[in-house]
Amino acid sequence: MIFNLMRAEGVKLKSICKWIPLIQGVILISMTALEWYLYFRQGPGGVYAGFAVMYMFLSFIMLLGTTLLTSILASTEHDTRTWKQLMTMPVPKNYIYWSKLGWVFILQLCTVMISIIGMCVIWLLYTDEPMPWNLMILQPLFACISSLPIMAIQLWLSSINFNQALPIAVGIFGSIASLFLARSNSIWIQILPWSYPALSSPLIPGHLQWIWISIGIGLLLSTACSLQFAKREFD
Amino acid sequence: MLEYAIDTKQLTRRIGRRETVKEINLKVPIGGIYGFLGPNGAGKTTTIRMLLGLIKPSSGEISILGKDLKRDRINILGEIGSLVESPSYYAHLSGYKNLKIIALIRGISETRIKEVLKLVRLDKDAYRQVKNYSLGMKQRLGIAAALITYPKLLILDEPTNGLDPSGIQEIRELITRLPRDYGITVLISSHLLSEIEQVATHVGIINNGELIFQGSIQKLTEKSRPYLWIETDHPEEAAIALRQYGWDADPELVTNQVKTSVIEKPQSAEMIKLLVNSQHEIYRVAEKKKTLEDIFLELTGQEHSL
Numbered sequence: 001m002i003f004n005l006m007r008a009e010g011v012k013l014k015s016i017c018k019w020i021p022l023i024q025g026v027i028l029i030s031m032t033a034l035e036w037y038l039y040f041r042q043g044p045g046g047v048y049a050g051f052a053v054m055y056m057f058l059s060f061i062m063l064l065g066t067t068l069l070t071s072i073l074a075s076t077e078h079d080t081r082t083w084k085q086l087m088t089m090p091v092p093k094n095y096i097y098w099s100k101l102g103w104v105f106i107l108q109l110c111t112v113m114i115s116i117i118g119m120c121v122i123w124l125l126y127t128d129e130p131m132p133w134n135l136m137i138l139q140p141l142f143a144c145i146s147s148l149p150i151m152a153i154q155l156w157l158s159s160i161n162f163n164q165a166l167p168i169a170v171g172i173f174g175s176i177a178s179l180f181l182a183r184s185n186s187i188w189i190q191i192l193p194w195s196y197p198a199l200s201s202p203l204i205p206g207h208l209q210w211i212w213i214s215i216g217i218g219l220l221l222s223t224a225c226s227l228q229f230a231k232r233e234f235d
Numbered sequence: 236m237l238e239y240a241i242d243t244k245q246l247t248r249r250i251g252r253r254e255t256v257k258e259i260n261l262k263v264p265i266g267g268i269y270g271f272l273g274p275n276g277a278g279k280t281t282t283i284r285m286l287l288g289l290i291k292p293s294s295g296e297i298s299i300l301g302k303d304l305k306r307d308r309i310n311i312l313g314e315i316g317s318l319v320e321s322p323s324y325y326a327h328l329s330g331y332k333n334l335k336i337i338a339l340i341r342g343i344s345e346t347r348i349k350e351v352l353k354l355v356r357l358d359k360d361a362y363r364q365v366k367n368y369s370l371g372m373k374q375r376l377g378i379a380a381a382l383i384t385y386p387k388l389l390i391l392d393e394p395t396n397g398l399d400p401s402g403i404q405e406i407r408e409l410i411t412r413l414p415r416d417y418g419i420t421v422l423i424s425s426h427l428l429s430e431i432e433q434v435a436t437h438v439g440i441i442n443n444g445e446l447i448f449q450g451s452i453q454k455l456t457e458k459s460r461p462y463l464w465i466e467t468d469h470p471e472e473a474a475i476a477l478r479q480y481g482w483d484a485d486p487e488l489v490t491n492q493v494k495t496s497v498i499e500k501p502q503s504a505e506m507i508k509l510l511v512n513s514q515h516e517i518y519r520v521a522e523k524k525k526t527l528e529d530i531f532l533e534l535t536g537q538e539h540s541l
Contacts, residue, residue, distance in 0.1 A: 008339040011332055012325050076325065085323035085380070088287045089340050090313035233290045 001091055005099035009073075013103065017072055021107050024065045025114030031057050033122055047127045051135050052203060054119070059178040059197035062143045065111060066151050067171025069104050074158035074167075083159075083234035093230035097155065101222055104151045105144075112140040138202045142211055146200035148218030149193035150174060156225035160232060193217060237301045240265045240388050240420040241286060246295035248281050248444075255281050257444040258295065263422055263437070266414050270431030270452075271424035273441035274535055279424040280320055282441070283392045286422075287317055300387060313341075316386035318394055322377030326366035330357050330376050333365060334383055341384050351379040355409070371402040378406065389413065391423045395430060403430070410434050428531045442535040461524040463503055465493045468516040476513050477506060491518075498522055 032054040040049040077083045086096055119136055123129075150171075157167035174194040181189050182198035190199065191213075199210040241263035248256040256278040263269040273279050284290045286297060288308045297304040299311045324333050334348045352358045355375040365373060374394060381389055391410070395403045411434050413419040425431050431438060438455050440448040448455065467473045470486035470493050477484035477493065482502075484495045497503065503520070510517055525533075 004340050004342060008336045011336050011339065012328060014327060080324055080326055081321065082323040082325060084284075084289055084319050085337075087289055088312055088315070088317050088319070089337070090309045090311075091340065092309065 002095050009099045009103050021110035024061050024111045028061050028115050029118035055201050058143045060175045062147045062197050063175035067154050070154040071158045071164045073100050078162050094226035097226040097229040108144045112144045115140045142200040143197045146196035146214035149221050152222040152225050242298045244296040247293050249293040255444050259446045265420050267436040268421045268434050270435030270438045277441045278444040314387045316381030317390040318377045318381045319392045322373045324365045329362045331361040351383045355379045370397045389419050389421045447534050458530045459525040463495050463498050464521050466519040473515050
């Protein structure tokens with residue numbers, strides 16, 4: 001049933017949603033390459049400093065992309081008031097939420113793939129050093145997995161608000177705050193879901209625990225949001 | 236055997252202290268076309284939303300096709316086609332793709348999409364973006380979406396809103412065909428009696444959240460019995476004179492008229508002869524029939540509003 005819903009969700013996907021992963025990937029790679037070339041090329045890290053540069057942009061871009069994708073997916077239903085039609089389908093109401101969340105995750109995985117491919121191409125063009133596969137693949141992948149809690153929150157916010165100003169504002173503030181929250185010494189600030197993408201990079205010691213926390217909190221939040229979504233009365 | 240497709244018991248919806256729907260017992264017979272009538276804001280859409288599980292009733296029970304809505308929501312929705320208020324559609328997609336989304340969720344074959352598009356005469360425009368459709372076409376697409384699953388029960392909320400006369404005629408024909416050809420029970424809501432009158436077998440009238448009439452359309456038309464109105468100089472005395480001869484007659488002092496239910500020609504001639512002989516001046520005699528519109532306004536107590 002959920003598979004059918006996902007397929008239907010795929011049919012109604014606006015073309016901009018298919019472009020967002022590519023746009024995110026291109027921006028991430030080009031910013032990383034440019035920043036590294038201008039400021040870090042001569043540094044002690046050499047080409048490997050590129051990953052530290054990527055780290056600075058990664059959580060911001062991941063969270064911003066999530067904000068945009070969730071908002072567009074929800075607006076597709078808000079625009080012509082199709083929630084009510086969806087809600088009269090003979091499926092559990094929370095599946096509708098899960099199918100949309102599934103698509104956000106898939107599209108963000110595409111961003112990850114595009115970023116990895118982009119980085120590999122630049123690496124091959126620029127240097128003869130062996131490919132650091134571990135960092136190359138895991139850094140963007142972990143950022144994607146650890147933004148799951150924010151995907152859940154943003155999708156919920158976007159679907160309950162007809163006006164997308166609030167969800168987008170929250171999303172933008174969250175994306176900007178991510179790096180700063182992660183730098184805090186207080187565990188109570190680090191535990192905020194916005195910091196997870198910045199804490200889960202393989203460059204950060206103890207990142208694995210943050211991945212597990214992200215998955216745990218992510219599933220918890222998604223379940224809570226999906227249940228609240230199912231209870232809602234849509235106009 | 237199941238008698239009613241929709242059967243509600245004391246259905247109520249409260250918002251704060253205000254009751255938008257008050258203890259409604261809706262009985263929609265199987266295989267009929269039930270016209271759900273009421274002025275704007277009477278609670279029609281709220282009731283329909285409750286029937287579809289879009290909003291929750293504050294109290295009361297809903298049984299649809301013999302099943303309890305609270306317990307069997309998904310099974311019930313599988314047998315219902317619906318169109319609530321304005322049609323829902325994805326403007327950036329074609330009509331065909333809009334239906335494909337529903338077909339995918341409900342596991343229906345693509346050949347059925349073509350069938351329903353033909354049924355609502357959208358087959359030629361199937362691959363155009365819905366945002367370029369006219370309002371009537373969007374409405375027809377909404378009806379196609381409601382019909383795509385071979386529903387047993389079709390719930391249409393104001394399906395002819397915003398349609399031109401030929402569009403209304405088309406939808407009307409389609410709706411009358413459904414119970415006959417496919418055995419579908421139809422609940423159709425409207426604020427226009429003239430629209431319901433031509434298709435419905437049963438009528439429910441809701442006003443201020445209360446169901447003020449429910450029954451067959453014949454029962455409603457019975458209320459529109461014609462009367463003979465005789466305008467005279469002294470209606471009271473004229474009425475007394477007529478009653479002495481066993482005719483029923485009521486004086487209407489404001490308009491100087493006598494109202495009687497006797498309308499056969501020979502008898503009316505008798506009555507007038509009698510009045511003239513007893514020195515009453517007769518100015519006018521007219522037969523008036525209440526239209527359903529009058530009855531509707533009378534029932535909803537809105538005959539004096541604008």
